[in-house]
Amino acid sequence: MNMNEPNEPAMNEPAAAGPARKIGPVILDLNNISLSFGGVKALTDISFNVRQHEIRAIIGPNGAGKSSMLNVINGVYRPQQGEIVLRGEHRKNMDCYGAAKAGIARTFQNIALFKGMTVLDNIMTGRNLKMKSNFLMQALYWGPARREEIAHREKAEEIIDFLEIQAIRKTPVGRLPYGLQKRVELGRALAAEPDILLLDEPMAGMNVEEKQDMCRFILDVNDQFGTTIVLIEHDMGVVMDISDRVVVLDYGKKIGDGTPDEVRSNQNVINAYLGVAH
């Protein structure tokens, strides 16, 4: 992969340019994380941190361990070594429910939506954790459950407006083009009102125009909602344009960490992308 992507148009202003953005203290700290699957070492002694409100990218060649890292952060995988410090709280590992409760939401490399359900209903599924009424109340659509449903519906409609998908709100997701499905998946994650949003290849498979739209929405989410964003992305033009800091993995090891400019000029990173033998 070409680090400079000369043919890629500039997507947006650099993330750091927004006057409203203020990067805060470290809220997520990954310390010496190691994860193996049998004999395969997916992650070896990885440490990096994420600051509040920043856009933090994880990059690296195929199989470098990027998705595994996101899965450690949201509790899908439990590392054999290391610790995760979330807002000062130390843990050996996360669990999925605990991560969601702690305000961590994610999108997936392969779209994970209910294809037969409408855009609105898919976004409503992202509100599940916020729902307080019990199953019986919901089934009877009784008192508090009804009021709650209306409030959640309002939130879902706000997200639909924000993502500019009003025209397709009643369309089954399976009928939408790929780029719009990715946008709906972002909407479902936003419905959880996350503090930390994990995006696994949000622009994969998109054309240039769809990528520009997605970049704009990611920057707007970060800017307007103050959401901290950790993203995996293969498109270097996008990564260098929108990220505050970038961590680089290769064969499960960290080989670079810093601002886009620092990472771009890091010889280990250049070698990894050019395929220089270790």
Ligand SMILES: Nc1ncnc2c1ncn2[C@@H]1O[C@H](COP(=O)(O)OP(=O)(O)OP(=O)(O)O)[C@@H](O)[C@H]1O
């Ligand atoms: N559940 C699993 N079981 C066995 N091996 C796994 C599992 N998940 C990941 N791996 C292995 O861990 C290594 C890192 O994989 P991972 O998917 O995290 O890389 P990646 O950087 O996200 O790759 P890509 O860019 O291709 O998505 C690979 O060798 C992969 O085969």
